[in-house]
Amino acid sequence: MARALIILGGTTMGSGLLYVQTAQRLGLQPITLSADPTRYDHFAAKGAETIRVDTDDLDALIRECSRLRATYDIAGITSAADSFYATVGKLCRHFDLPGPNPEAIEQCLDKYTQRQLLAASGVPIPAYRLAANAADVEDSAAEIGLPVVVKPVVGSGSVGVRLCRTADEVVQHTIHLLGGTHIGRSSPRILVEEFAQGPLCVAEIMGKEVIGISTLDFGPPPHFVYHENTYPAVLTDEEHERISDISLSCLRALGLGWGPTNIELRWTKRGPIVIEVNPRLSGSPGPQMVKLASGIDLVAEHIKLAIGGNVNLRRRRSQTAAAQFLVPDRDGILDWIDGASPAASVPGVAEVKFYINSQTPIVRKGDYRDCIGYVIAASPTLEQSKAILRHALDLIHWSITPLRTNGQSDSKSI
Template identity: 70%
Template sequence: MSRALILVGGTVMGSGLLYVQAAQRLGLRPITLSDDPSRYDTFGAKDVTTVRVDTDDLDALIGECSRLRETYQIAGITAALDSVYATVGKLCRHFDLPGPNPEAIEQCCDKYTQRQLLAASGVPIPEYRLATNAAEVEASAEEIGLPVIIKPAAGSGSVGVRLCRTAREVAEHTNNILGGQHRGGHAPRILVEEFAHGGPAYGVDTMGDEVVGISTGHCCPPPHFVYRDATYPAALNNEEHERSIIDISLSSLRALGLGWGPVGIEVQWTERGPVIIEVNPRLHGSPTPQMVHLAYGVDLITEHIKLAIGEELDLRKRRSQTAAARYLVADRDGTLDWIAGESEAAAIPGVAEVKFYVQPKALIIRKGDYRDCLGHVIAASSSLPRAEAILQCAVDLIRWSITSQEHS
């Protein structure tokens, strides 16, 4: 009976195929459970079993896993998306497999509860309020002081997150959230937050209770928060700053009960030092895992799977390089006529990966979140200036054309 790894749900920024490939390298049969397998990059992959099942239905998932156990030895169950990760924890408990604490995951995925737990433990966070209607949002924004961040209390990938500088922008974005997320007669919960800024933004990657590394990145201009580039590791010349970021990250894990598995933490440096913007109970999406591997020789996805099947972690750094990535962000709405330059860019020495997320004739409608990205390019070298120079040469070779809808 062959050993199998169950992957529940979709993936973050195309990391699903990386999970499949890592599982296969470990001698495991990947089996994906999804409500619509064709939506994800694992669909059609070689030697992968795909099963359609409602991933919101725990009983259905238990039934499907029980059926699969008649054919396979289930070595582990995991996921890349935080939206199903609590369910994964419940499945692991049911089948007596290693897995995350589902209660901790659920608390973390509720951004308001996350804020409460962090604040109760003294972890620095932006000032915040919870609102359920337009009047409460308006009052909260006035109390905190403009500009403010308005976002849903649930979700990921910067979906629905916007910087609002005026009362009019607050009202408009609040109406967008209320109109777009009103489901089943229940109004969405909205977070109103202080705009924490003043210094670099950092991404912290942890596994278990250990900080693996720290990256830095820049977003496209506000009001949205779409990343345009990232560097791994962050160029932290101040040891005190690095220690502060590590300390605040580990404090967050303890406050949220996240001592098992991968966590991606967003930290913003401000006038009062580092503050936690968000804690995600999962790996950061692609290309972060690839960048960690290039920079340190640590394969976070493989280590996550090893943890899920009960094997020991190995987070030892085997190399010291700098990896730099650029996201290819759509500059307008319309139809993608063509996108080119992939093979030419990939042929440049030092370029590690060129990946397009979309195909020609795709309809591009910018949302102000991760879905605005058309692809990414990663380069690696022994120094940051060299990696950035290689990256720029590669990006300069990539071209695309989007025909605006009004002209189509």
């Protein structure tokens, strides 16, 4: 009987595909359960099995997993997305498999509850307020002081997150959130936060061990769209220790410590401030960069943990990885994009990924969905990796026909 790994849901832009491919490399049959398989990029992976099932219905998931047990030895159940991770924990409990604590995951995914628990444990976080309507948001912004970050209580990938510098921007974004689909299934709740200014660091954790820390840079405000990523971060020993200590305090405060966690912090004038705790691995290309720089395959180690195997988090190499996200600067129709092969052939380039093809509409959202690809380079030093990256990016070009124009094409080269 073949051993199978159940992967619940999926994530776009690479992470789900990493789990499928890594499961296959470990000798497991990946079986993905999803309510909408067409949304994800990894279901076309050769040899992967996909089953349509309502991922919001725990009983339906239990029935499907029970049915699969007649054909497969289900070695483990996991997910690449934190939105499914609490359900993963419940399924693991039902089938007596290793898995995360679903109650801890659920309280972590509620950003307001997460802030309360962190604050109660003395973890440094931005000033924050919970708001249920436009008046609450305006009052909260006035109490905290502009500029503020306004975001949904539930969500990921910077969806619905905006920096508001004026009272008018606060009102406009609140109207946008309350009138849209960003809030999720629960009652409309909005978090208003102090804007913590400083470099963004992300601690990558497996279990209760800090594997490493990366730095990320955003594009222009008011949105929070990643443009660059470097691993490991250039930090002093003291800075690394402070971030690690605070990150482990977050795990204790939230009841986490099984499986992957990534913690976003801003290094402010007050020192490290925790922006968000996510009970999952960072999205692509984060896991690839950790593997390139240290030899630690976080996806593989997470899967090993899920199937009750032996985890090896020993560093095997010491390199520096740098990545740049490909982000268009306008809406329109992508006429063409090329340069992947020449860029990938540059010595030191580890991966070139395009998420979209020619003739694809581009409508920027101000979140992770704006990214149309990335390039990763790795070498012994940060300076060398960035030089390799610049060389590769010079070979990538695209053309976008703007919307509502006379059809004239504008070319864009990174």
